[in-house]
Amino acid sequence: MSIAPNHSSKPKALIYCRVSSRAQEEEGNGLDSQETRCRQHAAQKGYDVVAVFPDTISGGGDFMQRPGMVSLLAFLDAQPNEQFVVVFDDLKRFARDTRFHLDLREAFRMRGASIECLNFKFDDTPEGEFIETIMAAQGALERKQNGRQVSQKMEARMQNGYWVHNAPIGYRYKTIKGRGKVLVPNEPLASIIREGIEGYASGRFDSQAELKRYFESFPDFPRNKHGEIKQQRVTEILTQPIYTGHICSKTYDISWLKGQHEALISLETFDKVQERRAGTTKLPARKNIGNDFALRGFICCAGCGTPMRSSWPKGRNKRYAYYLCQTKGCESYGKSVARDKLESEVGAIIKTLQPTQNLVTLVKVMFRKAWDMRLSQFEEAKKSLKRDVTKLEQQIETIMDRLLSANSETVMRRYEDKVEALEHEKARYQDKIAQLQAPNRNSREEKLEPALQFITNPWKLWESGNITLRRLVLKLAFADRLEYDRKTGPRTADFAFPFKALTGVLGDDLRNGAADRT
Numbered sequence: 001m002s003i004a005p006n007h008s009s010k011p012k013a014l015i016y017c018r019v020s021s022r023a024q025e026e027e028g029n030g031l032d033s034q035e036t037r038c039r040q041h042a043a044q045k046g047y048d049v050v051a052v053f054p055d056t057i058s059g060g061g062d063f064m065q066r067p068g069m070v071s072l073l074a075f076l077d078a079q080p081n082e083q084f085v086v087v088f089d090d091l092k093r094f095a096r097d098t099r100f101h102l103d104l105r106e107a108f109r110m111r112g113a114s115i116e117c118l119n120f121k122f123d124d125t126p127e128g129e130f131i132e133t134i135m136a137a138q139g140a141l142e143r144k145q146n147g148r149q150v151s152q153k154m155e156a157r158m159q160n161g162y163w164v165h166n167a168p169i170g171y172r173y174k175t176i177k178g179r180g181k182v183l184v185p186n187e188p189l190a191s192i193i194r195e196g197i198e199g200y201a202s203g204r205f206d207s208q209a210e211l212k213r214y215f216e217s218f219p220d221f222p223r224n225k226h227g228e229i230k231q232q233r234v235t236e237i238l239t240q241p242i243y244t245g246h247i248c249s250k251t252y253d254i255s256w257l258k259g260q261h262e263a264l265i266s267l268e269t270f271d272k273v274q275e276r277r278a279g280t281t282k283l284p285a286r287k288n289i290g291n292d293f294a295l296r297g298f299i300c301c302a303g304c305g306t307p308m309r310s311s312w313p314k315g316r317n318k319r320y321a322y323y324l325c326q327t328k329g330c331e332s333y334g335k336s337v338a339r340d341k342l343e344s345e346v347g348a349i350i351k352t353l354q355p356t357q358n359l360v361t362l363v364k365v366m367f368r369k370a371w372d373m374r375l376s377q378f379e380e381a382k383k384s385l386k387r388d389v390t391k392l393e394q395q396i397e398t399i400m401d402r403l404l405s406a407n408s409e410t411v412m413r414r415y416e417d418k419v420e421a422l423e424h425e426k427a428r429y430q431d432k433i434a435q436l437q438a439p440n441r442n443s444r445e446e447k448l449e450p451a452l453q454f455i456t457n458p459w460k461l462w463e464s465g466n467i468t469l470r471r472l473v474l475k476l477a478f479a480d481r482l483e484y485d486r487k488t489g490p491r492t493a494d495f496a497f498p499f500k501a502l503t504g505v506l507g508d509d510l511r512n513g514a515a516d517r518t
Contacts, residue, residue, distance in 0.1 A: 004494035009049065011085060012047070012050045012085070013036040013042045013048065013054070014046055014049075014051050014052075014053065014085070016052075016069065016088045017030075017053070017055070017089065018057070019034075019055075019056055023212050035054075037089055038088065041116070053068040055067065055069060073107060076111040076113055077111065080480065083114075086116070087117075088116075089119075090118065121469045148515055155252045160260070161258060162179075162180070162183075162259070162261075169221075169237065170189045170190040170192070170194070170264055171183040171190070183262075185262065187298070188218075189221065189222075192215070193264055194264045197270075197273060200273055200276065201272040201273045209231070211234055211238075239274070242259070244431070244469070245262065246259055246263075247259045255359035255423035258430065266298065267428050267431040268428070271428070286474075292312070292467075293323070294343060295308075295342065295343060296308075299323060300484065301484065303331050304329075304330040306327045308324060309324055310322070310339070311324060322339060332486055341483060345489050345490055347462050350459050350462045350473060350477060351459040353458050353495070382433060386433065390420050392429070393426065396419055396423065403415040458473050458477050461473050476496060477495060478495060478496055
């Protein structure tokens with residue numbers, strides 16, 4: 001509201017302007033143009049404009065919900081002995097609802113204020129009131145028709161896989177020719193959202209409060225007007241299907257529809273999040289198993305089968321690295337083995353995993369056969385998933401038929417819940433189909449080379465001493481944990497499939513090759 005000082009004897013005027021949205025105000029310059037036309041009208045009539053009351057809100061509701069109109073009426077109440085003329089640009093700016101139009105007319109009449117419109121002449125005769133009522137009703141009809149049309153267009157666009165509401169955090173709207181406004185990832189927020197959700201699913205963030213602190217660590221992450229990120233915002237992010245590339249809407253009765261936007265997370269990750277929130281899943285084992293002990297979590301005590309612990313006990317002048325059993329009742333309880341000794345003995349086993357050169361050809365043949373087998377399995381897996389999708393579609397169709405013939409609201413709600421669950425399951429299968437990638441025959445040789453480097457010489461990676469590489473060797477070379485006896489050393493190892501296959505088919509050559517190298 002703007003108020004100008006008034007010292008003249010001219011009739012006093014108040015101007016009321018309204019646009020339906022903030023975007024209309026910013027893009028169409030609507031308020032300024034309305035005020036200009038109203039001032040021109042006041043000048044022609046010889047009025048002295050005392051104040052201007054703007055509104056940026058729809059005209060379909062109660063006028064007492066419009067801040068500008070409330071201020072205007074309060075201004076009139078504060079000066080009951082003054083006579084004012086209220087000027088506005090168009091009858092639709094007054095009120096686009098028949099009942100509220102008449103109520104607002106009465107509110108001005110009670111305050112002794114007259115009203116003037118630039119494109120409509122108010123007449124207090126019965127005929128004038130009838131025409132005014134018809135015009136107000138026409139405005140209400142247009143408003144409701146426009147609302148219905150907008151709702152229908154939004155529903156149709158949603159059913160075509162396009163999100164129509166405010167862009168969630170991590171996305172923004174981009175106008176694409178032929179497609180209109182489409183959600184696209186909004187970096188760096190998209191990466192922050194992805195890492196946050198995946199971190200919660202994997203257990204990296206132990207709680208939603210910890211995830212909230214992660215979001216708060218980024219100054220540009222959206223906050224409320226108080227500069228805060230509420231816990232409710234974190235919950236909304238974790239439960240929003242839009243991040244999986246799907247659209248769900250109870251308003252438009254849409255369940256797990258594949259959207260036209262890029263997914264930030266997989267549906268599998270989303271389901272893991274929901275399981276964690278419901279408390280139906282266990283947290284994964286902690287990933288930090290010590291950066292000084294490559295065998296921690298892998299090497300077990302032969303006496304009790306429990307993974308051995310690691311420690312850095314302090315000696316006279318420095319600390320020493322040891323593995324030890326801490327299981328009470330075990331004969332090796334509290335007895336330690338030097339880290340370097342134990343890891344050296346395991347390294348000796350890995351050093352034997354070096355086939356002779358004449359086996360490389362066999363390895364290549366095995367790899368190519370496995371590649372072709374994988375390609376065949378891929379095609380079969382894809383067909384199987386598609387059959388599952390077809391079955392789910394048939395189940396959904398059957399339940400929908402039952403839903404249409406149901407009379408009980410309770411039964412209808414159960415059918416609707418069942419349909420939503422089946423749609424979710426269908427989306428999961430479709431997501432798996434989309435993630436399936438057929439092995440590329442052209443890249444087979446490219447993949448073969450690093451595989452051969454590892455199979456023919458895992459010792460090279462182990463010998464590097466790098467903790468990450470050593471753990472990678474353990475993961476790829478052994479099928480299970482290795483038991484260790486502090487007196488006799490490592491027990492017989494259970495090798496992973498590639499080495500087990502070579503040992504089974506050409507065990508003598510493999511062992512002889514190892515002997516030749518030693």
